[in-house]
Amino acid sequence: MKNKFVNFYHLGENTIASIALFALVLIPSMEVFIRLFFKTGFPDSGALIPHAVLWVTFLAGMLTSRSREHLSLTIIHGNLKEPWKSVIDAANSFLGTMIATAFAISSLSMVLFAFDPVQMVGPFPIRLATIIVPIGYAVMAVRFIFWKDESLKVRLIASLGLIPGVLLALPPIVNVLSYINPDIPFFWYDLSDSFYAVMPYLDFPLVLILIAGGLIGTPIFILLGGIAYILFAGNWGSLEVLPLEAYDLLTGKSIPAIPLFTFAGFILSESNSGKRLVGLFKAWFGWLPGGMAVVAVLVCAFFTTFTGASGVTILALGGLLAYVLTDSGGYSKKFTTGLLTSSGSIGLLFPPSLPIILYGVMAQISIKDMFVGGLIPGAIMVLALSLMGVRQAMTNGVKSIPFNLKDALSSLKEASGEILLPVIILLGYFGGITTIEETGAIAVLYSVVLVVFIKRDMKFKEMGAVILKVMPIIGGVLVILAMAKGLSYFIVDAEIPMRLSALMEAHISSKYVFLILLNILLLLTGCLMDIFSAIIVVGPLILPLGELYGIHPVHLGIIFLANLELGYLTPPVGLNLFLASYRFEMPLTKVYKTIIPFFLLLVLMVLLITYVPWFSTGLLSIIN
Incomplete structure (x- = not known):
């Protein structure tokens, strides 16, 4: 009798959570449709959408507690x-x-x-x-x-x-x-x-x-x-x-984008989209020296743009990419583990990156500007890891795959649905057609249509199981944000940022010394905290210091996120290290050894991004 009651309660909880998440998808989608075709809007959408986020957050938090998957x-x-x-x-x-x-x-x-x-x-x-x-x-x-x-x-x-x-x-x-x-x-x-x-x-x-x-x-x-x-x-x-x-x-304006893009990314990761993208990049880039390593980095970057630095990329695609690199690519297990662990958060600076959205909300600066500012630094990080693969291939004589135009065109047709998604996102949001939360809702609907009705990777009734898998991720992130906001409020209310600014101004006159200290602080922060709570708690401390030393707000944001991205790789407690140990069935100490060359390379890239502001602000200047 007790088990029946518990099962019935769990069923009710799952159902309400699914309804809340689908409401969060459908209301912004209907808003876009009604606005475009009827020149009006969905009634009360401005109030319903943020409160749907509230319900999704705490229902997801409840489900996360049920499965004991809260981040620690x-x-x-x-x-x-x-x-x-x-x-x-x-x-x-x-x-x-x-x-x-x-x-x-x-x-x-x-x-x-x-x-x-x-x-x-x-x-x-x-x-x-x-x-x-x-x-x-x-x-x-x-x-x-x-x-x-x-x-x-x-x-x-x-x-x-x-x-x-x-x-x-x-x-x-x-x-x-x-x-x-x-x-x-x-x-x-x-x-x-x-x-x-x-x-x-x-x-x-x-x-x-x-x-x-x-x-x-x-x-x-x-x-x-x-x-x-x-x-x-x-x-x-x-x-x-x-x-x-x-x-x-x-209930803030842009917060709905976080669960929506996470949901869209998770739908893709649960389908065969990863295999189609691997096939696409393999056909187009496999002929390059180190082409298969480049493929792995690009696929990781694609998925991380949607899932944030949540580790979903390593858990969902680690096995597939490891097979591609070791069994058919000729790379050692040590190199493969290091590359995939390092690539687990490599797409963090590309739109529609969830940390960029949250940073824009926290810092009250344009999310569009942050997206543009992250393009070149993100490309630098991807290029650096790709070149590691090229170097490894040339050193060890790893063979490339001959280019075949027929296979390349066939793979492009097969993965055209996945490739079209970021295009739709960029055109909708940067074109001013949709807001960031509406863009997220469209991304979810598009992913469902692609996976269920076009590619038929899963049946629509299986979407309930996908929701139960993604809810702990959504709940883990949003509940942390909810709690971190209170601590952030206390920090600001206690005037700690102002005191810190006065202290820095009195003892440090050089902008470059400040940037060195900032790199060290953020690296430690990214190692010990998840990126979302770090943005909410540490962000208010950093913003007035950036203003004090005349650092462009977008450049400061990219420095902030790039360092936190690197923190996921920092021994001994970087999150990606634990996930890689679990996914690749390798002792944590061995994982540490595999990532050292990649970690050092990314440290250099983060320093380059930090001390050359043009990488973050150059495109903005051209566009403006």
């Missing part, structure tokens, strides 16, 4: 044996339960106090549209306790996290009680004041505990959100501000 550092957890594994699991689950519980209660208070009950989102009351926020956090808190593979002892310890979670949410609890009954005893307000009086003494040790948890596997969103929550509490801040900041970010 896990620098020591992977090789632990019992009983230490259970101890670490219990600690992580305890911290996750504690912080998620505090956010669930604070979010409920936010829903009650931040929105007028008569305010509407299309046909829905806004409180109904936002109730998914506390529900999402509450479900995640419960799942930290009841994850299916944990022992009873671990679950009991995790459940104890409810107690400090409730205590941390004492002021929001008082606010909720006062909303229900304005005449609650004054005793409750005294408790709230006592909480704020005690927290300045507890904030530092609690932050240290969370940082320690982050090092042993506590999810990044819990780490960032928990630190922000405790710092706010220690400074007498209104704790409802944190979920409200998450709401403001997730």
Whole structure:
């Protein structure tokens, strides 16, 4: 009976998540269609689209918790044996339960106090549209306790996290009680004041505990959100501000593009698009010395433009590309692993790159300018890795494939659908026909039509399984963004960027010394943080410094993203290193050795991009 109820609940959760994601696709698509053909628009699309993102975020977060796929550092957890594994699991689950519980209660208070009950989102009351926020956090808190593979002892310890979670949410609890009954005893307000009086003494040790948890596997969103929550509490801040900041970010204008382009990229990665692209590039570039390595780099770049630096490229295409390079290309396993690991985030600077979109939102600069600014630096990175393949082929006598015009034209016809997608994106967005979120929705619809109805790689009913696979990726990213925004708000509110600018101005006069320090800082940041949370948390610190030293905003953004891209390769904890170890079934220490020459080469390319501003701003100058 219990299993039937759980299965029924999971089915309902999956269905609602699928409906929310498809609503996020269909509303912008209908908006484009109605605007182009009827010169009007989809009713209330401006309010419905961002709130669809809100539902997708927290439903995806719930699904991610169900499968326990939230991003974490896990620098020591992977090789632990019992009983230490259970101890670490219990600690992580305890911290996750504690912080998620505090956010669930604070979010409920936010829903009650931040929105007028008569305010509407299309046909829905806004409180109904936002109730998914506390529900999402509450479900995640419960799942930290009841994850299916944990022992009873671990679950009991995790459940104890409810107690400090409730205590941390004492002021929001008082606010909720006062909303229900304005005449609650004054005793409750005294408790709230006592909480704020005690927290300045507890904030530092609690932050240290969370940082320690982050090092042993506590999810990044819990780490960032928990630190922000405790710092706010220690400074007498209104704790409802944190979920409200998450709401403001997730309902921002360009944020829908992130889940939409991720979805489009994942549809392609789940189909035979990778094979068709490999066949295309192989036929057209295989005749070059090192042509197969060039093929691998180009295919990786194509997919990463859609999926961001999420590791999907390595996981989805690593096996296929490894086979192409080793079994039919003549490259060693060591070289192949190093090349594919290094190429896993190589398309990060090309449109419609998700990190570029997010950086544009955070920095409040033109996303189109950022796309243009990333073209030459992105090409430099691709060219550098391609030349590594050429050098390896010429050194070891790897044979090229003779060019055959018939095969080349046949492969072009076969992969024309995939090649046409970026053309549609660029013409739609840069041509001013569609906004960035509408472009993402069109990309999803195009991918579905291509894969399901034209190429028939999968049936439409199988799209549900694709959604369940992509939701943890979407949820992992968007929930981190939601939590990171609160920490970013605290950093700005505490005037840390202004203090940092004053400190740099007083001690560093050279722009080039600043750029060296920036490279080092961002490399470490990219190694320890995922790129999306790094943009939200670290970005506000960097922006005023770039202005202080007269660095063009687009150039600063490209420097920022190029360094973070390199951080994914930085030993010992760069994310792509873990994914490569898993995908290629190779010990992590051996993966480190395979990427060293590629890492050093990309370091040189990042320095070149950093110290030659024209690469980032030259095309902009020509266009403008």
